[in-house]
Amino acid sequence: MTAQHGFHHPQSRPDIVKHADPDPIAYEAQVYQRGLKYQRPPFTFKPLEWEALAAERMSADARGYVLGCAGTGETARRNRESFGKWGFVPRRLGLGLRGSSVGGNEKGVNDEENGNGKGEGEGEGKRAEDAGRKVFPNLRVDVLGRNLPCPIACAPVGVQKIMNPDGEVAAARAAAREGVPFIMSTASSTSIEDVARASDAGAEEAGYGKGEAERWFQLYWPAREHDDVTISLLGRAKKAGFTVLVVTLDTYILGWRPSDMDNGYNPFLRSDQIGIAIGLSDPVFTSNFQRKHNNRSADQDLGAAAAEWTRTIFPGAEHTLADIAFLRAHWGDDAPIVLKGVQSADDARLIAQSGLVDGIVVSNHGGRQADGGISSLGALPRIVEAVDAVNDGSSKGGGEGEGAEEKKTRRKVEVLFDSGIRSGADIAKALALGAKMCLIGRPYVYGLALGGEEGVAHVLRSLLGDLELTLHLSGIRSVGEEDLNRGCLVREDELF
Numbered sequence: 001m002t003a004q005h006g007f008h009h010p011q012s013r014p015d016i017v018k019h020a021d022p023d024p025i026a027y028e029a030q031v032y033q034r035g036l037k038y039q040r041p042p043f044t045f046k047p048l049e050w051e052a053l054a055a056e057r058m059s060a061d062a063r064g065y066v067l068g069c070a071g072t073g074e075t076a077r078r079n080r081e082s083f084g085k086w087g088f089v090p091r092r093l094g095l096g097l098r099g100s101s102v103g104g105n106e107k108g109v110n111d112e113e114n115g116n117g118k119g120e121g122e123g124e125g126k127r128a129e130d131a132g133r134k135v136f137p138n139l140r141v142d143v144l145g146r147n148l149p150c151p152i153a154c155a156p157v158g159v160q161k162i163m164n165p166d167g168e169v170a171a172a173r174a175a176a177r178e179g180v181p182f183i184m185s186t187a188s189s190t191s192i193e194d195v196a197r198a199s200d201a202g203a204e205e206a207g208y209g210k211g212e213a214e215r216w217f218q219l220y221w222p223a224r225e226h227d228d229v230t231i232s233l234l235g236r237a238k239k240a241g242f243t244v245l246v247v248t249l250d251t252y253i254l255g256w257r258p259s260d261m262d263n264g265y266n267p268f269l270r271s272d273q274i275g276i277a278i279g280l281s282d283p284v285f286t287s288n289f290q291r292k293h294n295n296r297s298a299d300q301d302l303g304a305a306a307a308e309w310t311r312t313i314f315p316g317a318e319h320t321l322a323d324i325a326f327l328r329a330h331w332g333d334d335a336p337i338v339l340k341g342v343q344s345a346d347d348a349r350l351i352a353q354s355g356l357v358d359g360i361v362v363s364n365h366g367g368r369q370a371d372g373g374i375s376s377l378g379a380l381p382r383i384v385e386a387v388d389a390v391n392d393g394s395s396k397g398g399g400e401g402e403g404a405e406e407k408k409t410r411r412k413v414e415v416l417f418d419s420g421i422r423s424g425a426d427i428a429k430a431l432a433l434g435a436k437m438c439l440i441g442r443p444y445v446y447g448l449a450l451g452g453e454e455g456v457a458h459v460l461r462s463l464l465g466d467l468e469l470t471l472h473l474s475g476i477r478s479v480g481e482e483d484l485n486r487g488c489l490v491r492e493d494e495l496f
Helices: 024-035 047-057 060-067 074-083 120-133 167-177 192-205 224-239 258-263 283-292 302-313 321-331 345-354 376-391 404-409 424-432 442-472
Strands: 086-088 141-143 146-148 152-154 182-184 215-219 245-248 337-342 359-362 414-417 437-440 489-491
Touching: 024 442, 047 060, 047 442, 060 258, 060 442, 074 376, 074 424, 086 424, 152 182, 152 442, 167 182, 167 192, 167 442, 182 192, 192 215, 192 224, 215 224, 224 283, 224 321, 245 321, 283 302, 321 337, 321 345, 337 345, 345 359, 345 376, 359 376, 376 414, 376 424, 424 437, 424 442, 437 442
Parallel strands: 152 437, 182 215, 215 245, 245 337, 337 359, 359 414, 414 437
Antiparallel strands: 086 489, 141 146
């Protein structure tokens, strides 16, 4: 691992023998150690200040694009306000832990685990090791068939070069260094292949093995008349080591965005390559363009290419659930597909019953697409309940009468969360309400604007450190559902 992970305390880390994950709390220790030499960190740790500081560094066009919302911003405001409606009830003396009992072994560790019956030295060592592993919460999570170091991922965000010249390369490197999955947007300002190389380089720098960088590909889905382009994008992503396909459902056309319109700015229509990097690097799209434009290449007419690419990835009409079978056929039966942008519990139930996908993301695009919507966190519990009912085979109106073999083979759908997260406590609340993983969007983009790769790394470490201590000081020992669940929360309005 690199120097930034240098303040590890192996005797007090969860499962440290099994893995060498980044240590969020070590980042805090590093800051205080440097403070002894009167050194201050280059970035603030106050998450609600990242936006304003990043805005100062951006152009008016970039600021409007990143900070802007649909309509009056009502949906975005509800996203943020929803987190304040829930609060954790801290547990003390280990009384809220599984297996805890008054007068019993701490945290349910049995006599054998405590070393009883072993030689004195061996028993003492075993006790110290077991106690150490249980000091801080374990952030590891099993999601989409992967065992990951932490329950967050970088959400797909396009045109990152308008925030920082290094764009997606910097963000992908930072995410890989921190062991955080990076979800690449179809609207990226960097090619699929270059992002993959950056991701591998970041993982290698952090001491991970070859091919260990977790990267997923987000699809803005072209109309079926452009299936050849879709097949090309999926093939490129798979070849470049992207392992999960995240299909955005809520952006088949850009929303009503006053901030962008005030600036007359749509990054996808500019002839500067920033909004069309993936299109310009796609052999099928460029070949089609050249054939359509009298043998004139996309590079020779960037304005026309930008317009063509924008019409391709934002076709104006949405797909159907039945169309997902096409993606499944070309992405692969064993590779996870996740649908992003679900807000309705009924939609979630029908998607889960289809057996076509492995996950959904409860998201309203951070309030950027449609105004007047419900909060994403507000939608989460009902969607989790609907999906769980299908997974358990108890959903009404679907699955009734199905054979045991069908129940056995149907994909189990997992629920992820996106929209409004700004802190570790926000992450913890979403996980407690049933999400398996949370996507971080604007915060890491603010880090990118403030300091490129190091700015992104700072935001990710800060959020994870905040999450870990929030759980630790609430008496919660892991992000697993058995420890972190609805029972850990109360609604504030029910307390008065």
